[in-house]
Amino acid sequence: RARCERFLANTKLQPKQRVRELSKGMVVQLHLALVMAIDAKVLVLDEPTLGLDIMYRKEFYQRLLEDYFDEQKTIIITTHQVEEIEHILTDVLFIRDGRIVLSTDMETLAERYTELLASAETLDAARALGPIDERALPFGKTVLLYDGVDRSRIAALGETRNPGLADLFVATMKGTYA
Structure with missing residues (x-):
């Protein structure tokens, strides 16, 4: 109960509010607080921030790392909003049609993939x-x-950078990489 209340302290939820009085985002916040209060070795979150505004999503992921994660715990997050979590990931897994099409750690990902911004002169x-x-x-x-x-x-052909996970995901899911 104390852990749940600690998570709820950073929300606008009031202890006396009834669930039916809460907005969709508030219900999600309540649900996440209850889930985060569980002391599990493996925490699986499926689209955990769906329905939350951007401020609370950022705060949630920060609190997840600060208050929940430690060396003994694993957090598995499934999401289509990869831009908001790629900075906290250690590993990434892409699944298409029930098959794993990419499974790697973030360090290897940065070494393996490169994006190039090419001009018309260097395109060929x-x-x-x-x-x-x-x-x-x-x-x-x-x-x-x-x-x-x-x-x-x-x-030598233009500006290079590490691709974002969203761009890599799109390339993977449209079938050019299998």
């Missing part, structure tokens, strides 16, 4: 390096995604 040379995905941007720019290609070979 960039395509010759075998990207796994490509998307056009305005003003003649193209973003290409590479898997396992040496970054120094790509860097």
Whole structure:
């Protein structure tokens, strides 16, 4: 009870409120507080912040790490909102049609995948390096995604960076990477 009340202290929920009086977001906050109060070795959260505003989502993930996570516990989060959690992940798993299509730790992900912002002048040379995905941007720019290609070979063709999980997810799920 004390742990649950500690989580609820950072919400606008009042102890005397009835559940039927709560908004959808408040019900989600109550549910998360109850779940987080359980002292489990493995915590599985399926779309835990659905229905919450951005302020509470950020606060929830911060509190999850500060108040729940430790060396003895594992948190598994399933979500389509990868942008909001990629900074806290240690590992990532993508599943398509019941099959695992990507399973790696975040460090390996950063080493393995590279995104290139190529201009029209370097596009043919960039395509010759075998990207796994490509998307056009305005003003003649193209973003290409590479898997396992040496970054120094790509860097000569434009600006490189580590792809965001959302971009990697989209490339994976549209079937260009299997």
